[in-house]
Amino acid sequence: xxxxxxxxxxxSIQEGENATMNCSYKTSINNLQWYRQNSGRGLVHLILIxxxxxxxxxxxxxxxxxTSKKSSSLLITASRAADTASYFCATDPPVRDDKIIFGKGTxxxxxx
Amino acid sequence: NAGVTQTPKFRVLKTGQSMTLLCAQDMNHEYMxxxxxxxxxxxxxxxxxVGEGTTxxxxxxxxxxVSRLKKQNFLLGLESAAPSQTSVYFCASSxxxxxxxxxFGPGTRLTVT
Numbered sequence: 001x002x003x004x005x006x007x008x009x010x011x012s013i014q015e016g017e018n019a020t021m022n023c024s025y026k027t028s029i030n031n032l033q034w035y036r037q038n039s040g041r042g043l044v045h046l047i048l049i050x051x052x053x054x055x056x057x058x059x060x061x062x063x064x065x066x067t068s069k070k071s072s073s074l075l076i077t078a079s080r081a082a083d084t085a086s087y088f089c090a091t092d093p094p095v096r097d098d099k100i101i102f103g104k105g106t107x108x109x110x111x112x
Numbered sequence: 113n114a115g116v117t118q119t120p121k122f123r124v125l126k127t128g129q130s131m132t133l134l135c136a137q138d139m140n141h142e143y144m145x146x147x148x149x150x151x152x153x154x155x156x157x158x159x160x161x162v163g164e165g166t167t168x169x170x171x172x173x174x175x176x177x178v179s180r181l182k183k184q185n186f187l188l189g190l191e192s193a194a195p196s197q198t199s200v201y202f203c204a205s206s207x208x209x210x211x212x213x214x215x216f217g218p219g220t221r222l223t224v225t
Contacts, residue, residue: 030210030211031210031211033210033211033213040219041218041219042116042202042204042216042217042218042219043155043202043204043214043216044216045213045214045215048211048213050211088154088155092209092210092211099145099157099160099170099209100210100214101157102147102154102155102156103154104152104153104154105154
């Protein structure tokens with residue numbers, strides 16, 4: 001069962017531009033996390049935002065959460081070639097059964 | 113500190129063969145997970161463990177078995193491989209359940225012919 005859905009599925013931007021990707025989910029959550037996956041590698045945790053938070057920053061990353069719209073966005077500012085990767089949101093469902101559910105991801109390609 | 117390691121990295125099986133994937137973590141994490149990743153499907157949870165000696169089913173457990181005899185190891189077994197099990201398998205671990213982040217291994221690419 002897919003809880004989070006990222007949008008767009010794929011995104012290409014020029015190096016230096018900002019990249020925004022969105023995650024929508026169906027049910028209430030406790031937390032939402034964003035992960036990055038470089039090609040052929042495992043996922044790496046980027047940032048976690050709790051349901052009572054609206055915005056969080058980490059370096060060039062900015063995450064927002066709108067629980068009324070059941071959506072989150074990940075903004076990467078001043079993109080670099082190394083940001084080329086897939087980005088996944090992960091939500092914990094309302095029943096605390098020790099699992100998080102990953103979306104299908106957004107493939108981001110930074111053009112030189 | 114190696115983090116999460118997986119062996120093997122690649123494997124080709126014939127239909128009906130069996131194999132075991134090994135995941136090891138050196139971070140003293142309680143929770144461990146096995147996911148499979150297929151194109152366009154994201155990550156789907158196969159089985160997970162909340163501590164040594166425990167296992168639980170995830171979203172897609174059929175055709176797989178797991179064991180967690182030691183805290184640092186989590187084994188995923190395929191008793192009779194099927195072409196539908198061709199996938200990339202990822203192991204992950206976390207200190208406890210969410211909101212603790214999950215640490216992922218590099219993956220095992222399995223092809224069943």
